[in-house]
Amino acid sequence: VDLSVSWLGVNMENPLYNASGVMCRSREELDAVAASAAGALITKSCTLLPREGNPEPRYAKAPHGSINSMGLPNAGYQYYLDYAKAYDHQGGKPLFVSVSGMSLEDNLEMLAAFRDADLPCLVELNLSCPNLPGKPQIGYDFEASSHVLSEVVKVYHKPFGVKLPPYFDPVHFAEMASVLNSFPSLKYVTCINSVGNGLVIDLDSESVVIKPKGGLGGIGGDYVLPTALANVREFYRLLDDKHVIGCGGVKSGREAFMHILAGATAVQVGTCLYEEGAACFARIRDELAALMQQKGYATLADFRGKLKTM
Numbered sequence: 001v002d003l004s005v006s007w008l009g010v011n012m013e014n015p016l017y018n019a020s021g022v023m024c025r026s027r028e029e030l031d032a033v034a035a036s037a038a039g040a041l042i043t044k045s046c047t048l049l050p051r052e053g054n055p056e057p058r059y060a061k062a063p064h065g066s067i068n069s070m071g072l073p074n075a076g077y078q079y080y081l082d083y084a085k086a087y088d089h090q091g092g093k094p095l096f097v098s099v100s101g102m103s104l105e106d107n108l109e110m111l112a113a114f115r116d117a118d119l120p121c122l123v124e125l126n127l128s129c130p131n132l133p134g135k136p137q138i139g140y141d142f143e144a145s146s147h148v149l150s151e152v153v154k155v156y157h158k159p160f161g162v163k164l165p166p167y168f169d170p171v172h173f174a175e176m177a178s179v180l181n182s183f184p185s186l187k188y189v190t191c192i193n194s195v196g197n198g199l200v201i202d203l204d205s206e207s208v209v210i211k212p213k214g215g216l217g218g219i220g221g222d223y224v225l226p227t228a229l230a231n232v233r234e235f236y237r238l239l240d241d242k243h244v245i246g247c248g249g250v251k252s253g254r255e256a257f258m259h260i261l262a263g264a265t266a267v268q269v270g271t272c273l274y275e276e277g278a279a280c281f282a283r284i285r286d287e288l289a290a291l292m293q294q295k296g297y298a299t300l301a302d303f304r305g306k307l308k309t310m
């Protein structure tokens with residue numbers, strides 16, 4: 001079977017890569033993803049200046065996934081720009097850069113720098129960080145999203161994507177799709193970011209499991225798979241001439257297959273990568289290949305977006 005996918009000028013030997021935020025804050029981590037069976041890699045969302053992030057513990061494994069309130073810890077955009085400048089773009093694994101400025105001005109300054117560097121990497125603009133106390137997720141404010149994107153496309157003229165929060169209402173899917181469809185150079189969306197501000201309780205200690213925000217954090221893993229699949233399918237259905245990247249609940253070939261069946265061009269792995277390490281990519285890749293073989297599909301396009309309804 002052929003697991004390759006070519007989209008937006010990048011060629012991936014398989015559709016799997018890391019979710020921004022996991023195993024991608026340092027060059028050592030990024031190199032580990034690049035050295036793994038992953039088909040691509042993406043950097044930790046970056047800000048203008050380096051950030052420590054929220055107090056620890058800020059990540060915890062949960063019975064069916066994870067909770068995190070990292071608080072955007074990152075080395076600052078210059079670090080990732082330098083990594084991108086030194087990266088072997090011909091090496092076969094596309095590099096994506098996630099940008100998540102603390103303000104529109106910061107986003108524009110970072111995007112202008114990436115523009116001027118004229119590198120082959122694709123930008124994923126994060127509209128959905130749920131863990132900055134006092135800062136709402138842009139993606140939940142349709143007016144703000146439209147304004148940010150209007151300013152972004154004045155500065156950044158290359159194709160780019162956005163990381164979206166999960167939506168839970170058909171009206172919201174339609175509203176956000178309408179905003180996104182008015183930006184032709186916005187060529188992909190990544191659905192979904194973590195399900196924001198969940199609460200995991202440890203029964204024995206009768207306590208929360210992470211320190212920031214009274215224990216509130218973004219939820220990932222098995223918990224979010226149905227929501228992730230719904231967002232992938234809805235935006236796949238509603239967006240014009242854009243790709244949807246699936247993220248949320250992928251821990252085996254089965255969920256990767258589901259995301260692609262729902263319309264995903266490629267698939268990101270977060271919680272499972274955090275817990276299992278980079279070996280998960282070869283395992284999930286082989287499981288996906290076996291599933292395709294079993295079902296008689298030769299390529300991803302044979303079943304992409306072909307979810308049956310009743």
Ligand SMILES: O=C(O)c1[nH]c(=O)[nH]c(=O)c1I
Pocket residue numbers: 021045068069070071072073100126128129130131193194218
């Ligand atoms: O807390 C984080 O750093 C974080 N955590 C997430 O779950 N999603 C995000 O987009 C971010 I920027």
